[in-house]
Amino acid sequence: MRVIALEEHFTVPALTKRIDPAVVKARGFVPRKTAPGRPNPMELAPEIGDIRLKSMDETGITLQVLSTTGAGPDLVPGADGVTMAREINDHLAEAVARHPKRFAGFATLPMLSPEACADELRRCVKELGFLGALINGTTDGRFLDHPSYDGLLAAAVELDVPIYIHPHIPPAAVREAYYSGFDPGVGRVLATAAWGWHSETAVHVLRMVFAGTLDKHPKLKIIIGHMGEMLPMMLARIDAVSAMDVDHLQRPISKTILDQVWITTSGIFTEPPFLAALLTFGIDRIMFSVDYPYAPNAAGRRFLDRIALPPADMAKLCHGNADALLRLNPGAK
Secondary structure, three states: OOOEEEEEEEOOHHHHOOOOHHHHHHOOOOOOOOOOOOOOHHHHOOOOOHHHHHHHHHHOOOEEEEEEOOOOHHHOOHHHHHHHHHHHHHHHHHHHHHOOOOEEEOEOOOOOOHHHHHHHHHHHHHOOOOOOEEEEOOEOOEOOOOHHHHHHHHHHHHHOOOEEEEOOOOOHHHHHHHHOOOOHHHHHHHHOOOOHHHHHHHHHHHHHHHOOHHHHOOOOOEEEOHHHOOOOOOHHHHHHHHOOOOOOOOOOHHHHHHHHEEEEOOOOOOHHHHHHHHHHOOHHHEEOOOOOOOOOHHHHHHHHHHOOOOHHHHHHHHHHHHHHHHOOOOOOO
C-alpha cells in the first residue's frame, strides 16, 4: 500500500547559517542531547537523497512531503528574509525534481514580511508545484489570526492548498513564565516536545476560531500534527464551557475545527491518542506522518503495522486522505 508522510523535515545549513546567531539564541534554540548510537536529527535533516530514500524504502514510505525545520527565514526581517525563503524553496524544488515520485514540498515563507508571504506561496504552488505551506508556530509573538496574515490566508484559499501549522519554541515571555527554573535540557523539553509546543499549537488553532479567522475564510484548510495537538480530547469541553460567553461565531467551535482542520500522526505512535483522534475527528481527517528525522521511520511503520483498521480506513490513513487534500495524482506520486 502507498504510504504518504506529511510532516517530514529538511534544512539547508549553507543558507540558514546566515542568520544572526544572537537572533537564533534569543528565539530559544539550544543544543539537544541525542541518544548514544543514534544520529543527531539535525545532521540527518540536510540530506535529501540516498540515506533518506533508503530509510523510506526499508519502512515502506512512498512519499515524503518536506518542510523546513530549525532556524529559518521566519527569523529574518525584510528583503533578506524574503530572499532566504525563496532560496530554500528553490533548493527544495531541485530536490523534488530529482525524485519527483518520492518527495514533494511545503513552502517556507518570510513570516516577518507578511506582505511578501502570499506572493511566495503563489510562486511555490504555481511555479514550483508545491502542495501548500508550513508555518512554524508564532512569528514575533503573532499568530495567524493577526490581520497582517489575512492576505496569506486568502492566497491559500485562492490556491486551494493547506497551511500546516507546526509547533515552534514558545516566545521568550512564555518560556520565562512557564518553563524556567529548570536545568536547560529539562526546560527545553518541557517547553517543546514534552508539552509546550503541542499546547501552543492547539492555542494557535483556537485563536483562529475565536478570532473569527476561520469564519472569515471558511474554505481555508489547516493541518496540525501530533495526533491533533491535544485538541481531540478537549473539543467537547471547549464547546460546553464556551456556550454562555462565545456568541459571535457562525458555527460551534468544534464544528469549525472539524470542518477545516486535518490532523496527522506525526511523532506519536501509541493507540490511546490515536483512538481519541479517531473518535473525534474521524478517519477522513487523519493522515499518517512520521516527523522524520526527529522520529525514526521505523517507529511510524511499527505503528501502522500494529493498529487495527478496516482495509478501506487504513488506505485513507496511509494515503487516501492526503491524496484528496493535497490533490495528489497517485500515478505521478
